[in-house]
Amino acid sequence: MTPSSLLYPDAFVSPLAIDEAVRRALDEDLGRAGDVTSTATIPENIRAQAAMVARQGGVISGLPLAVATLQMLAPDIDITAHVRDGASVTPGQHLLTIAGPARGVLTAERTALNFVGRLSGIATRTAQYVDCTAGTTTRICCTRKTTPGLRALEKYAVRCGGGFNHRFGLDDAMLIKDNHIAVAGGIRAVLERARSRAGHLVKIEIEVDTLAQLDEVLDTRLADAVLLDNMDVATLRKAVERTQGWVVLEASGNVTLDTIAAIASTGVDYISSGALTHSAPNFDVAIDIEA
Numbered sequence: 001m002t003p004s005s006l007l008y009p010d011a012f013v014s015p016l017a018i019d020e021a022v023r024r025a026l027d028e029d030l031g032r033a034g035d036v037t038s039t040a041t042i043p044e045n046i047r048a049q050a051a052m053v054a055r056q057g058g059v060i061s062g063l064p065l066a067v068a069t070l071q072m073l074a075p076d077i078d079i080t081a082h083v084r085d086g087a088s089v090t091p092g093q094h095l096l097t098i099a100g101p102a103r104g105v106l107t108a109e110r111t112a113l114n115f116v117g118r119l120s121g122i123a124t125r126t127a128q129y130v131d132c133t134a135g136t137t138t139r140i141c142c143t144r145k146t147t148p149g150l151r152a153l154e155k156y157a158v159r160c161g162g163g164f165n166h167r168f169g170l171d172d173a174m175l176i177k178d179n180h181i182a183v184a185g186g187i188r189a190v191l192e193r194a195r196s197r198a199g200h201l202v203k204i205e206i207e208v209d210t211l212a213q214l215d216e217v218l219d220t221r222l223a224d225a226v227l228l229d230n231m232d233v234a235t236l237r238k239a240v241e242r243t244q245g246w247v248v249l250e251a252s253g254n255v256t257l258d259t260i261a262a263i264a265s266t267g268v269d270y271i272s273s274g275a276l277t278h279s280a281p282n283f284d285v286a287i288d289i290e291a
Contacts, residue, residue, distance in 0.1 A: 011086065011159035013064070017152045022068045024149070025111045035107040048102035048289055052095040052116070055284035058124030060095060061085045061160035065119070065153070066112035067096070074104025086123070086160040095285070109287050118150075119157035120283035126161025126276050129260055138264040138271055141166045141250075145274035154277045166272055174198060175227070176206040187213060191222040205250070214239055218246065228268065229253050236266040 052066065063085050070077050077100030083089060095116070098105060129140045141164040146154045155165045167173045174194050184190035187206070194204050205225035208214050217223050228239050230253035243249055250270040251263050263271055 011156055013152060013156040018065055018068050021115075021150065021153055022065060022072055022111070025114070026069065026072060026108075029111055030107070035103070038103045038106045042102050042106065044101075044103065046102040047100060048098075048105045050098040050105055050287050050289045052098065052112070052285060052287050054089045054093045054095060055091060055286055057090050058088070058120060058283055059127045059161050060087050060089055060116070060120050060283075061123035061157040062116040062119035062153075063095060065115035069112040069115065070098060070100070070105065070108045073108045074100045076100060077104060088127075098287070105287070105289075113285055113287060115153075116285050117282045118147075119153060119160070120285065121280040122154055122157035122277055123161035124283055125280040126158045126163040128257060129255075129271075129273065129276065130162040132257060132260045133264040133271070136264040136267075138268055139164045140260075140276070141270050141272045142276045143252075143272050143274040144169070145278045147277070158276055161276075163276060164270070173203045173205065176204070178207055178209070178229075181206075187216045188220050191217070191220050195222045205248075211235060211238055211242065214242060218243065223247060225250060227252055227272075233262050233266055236263065236268060240267040 054060070060083055063081060063083075067079055067081070070079060077098065079099075080097040082094050082096065089095070126140065126142075133140060140162070142155055142158040143166050144151070151168065155168065158165060167175065176190055176194060181187055181190050184193060187208075191204070191206060198204055203224040204222065205227055206217055206223045207227040207229050208217060209229045209231065214226060214228070217226055225248035226239075226243070227250045228236060231239065231251065236251055240249060248270070249268045250272055251266070251268040252272045255263065255271055255273040255275065260271060260273075
């Protein structure tokens with residue numbers, strides 16, 4: 001068995017999050033009667049040799065979840081990892097070699113592949129965005145637009161792809177959006193309220209969509225970061241010039257593979273995109289049983 005620690009890149013996901021996600025996914029798939037097909041057709045003592053294979057090129061994420069899925073259904077299974085999460089792979093490359101009870105392998109197959117396909121898709125799309133910012137200091141980060149219940153895992157996949165994480169939830173930091181500003185009575189009022197309640201380790205970011213609003217934020221000197229929402233490249237450049245590094249700038253909105261290089265060239269510190277998680281194509285991966 002390959003030690004699970006060797007499956008991880010520098011990114012980290014809690015073993016508790018892995019265990020919870022795997023149990024929930026298997027409960028969904030096995031239902032009340034288990035895998036009736038494998039139980040009926042495969043003798044209990046038959047063992048299988050299999051390989052998890054990448055069907056496309058990209059960046060891998062989710063192998064610890066695949067291993068946990070297989071181990072949960074077949075504790076005596078033997079698994080060898082040939083790559084680790086965060087690795088770039090080519091079509092046809094073997095990711096895992098699996099040997100163990102055939103029933104367990106077949107029952108775990110789809111759940112294991114769902115995890116690796118979903119998370120590798122996110123890691124691969126993130127890596128594509130990161131590649132577009134080469135030569136700049138801009139960092140790519142995700143948002144809270146994640147699959148309910150899978151946020152920790154999907155944000156882990158973003159890190160596997162070379163991206164960075166925005167806040168994990170509403171309790172991480174203060175992000176003041178346009179509706180907060182409207183209800184609170186304006187930019188200065190909302191920032192003063194936020195600063196009066198923020199602990200010394202709690203950051204405050206505020207969203208603006210015009211340079212006039214940015215100037216108002218800068219006048220208060222109360223924000224740690226400013227989210228520049230749906231600004232064109234020319235306006236983003238002006239925002240960077242006006243700020244002169246005093247506050248962290250994050251660009252968001254209309255971020256695609258076609259636009260991200262130009263956005264990064266403006267000098268913003270971060271570019272956030274919900275598409276990293278909500279629109280990443282599934283990565284094509286399979287488990288092939290070897291005769």
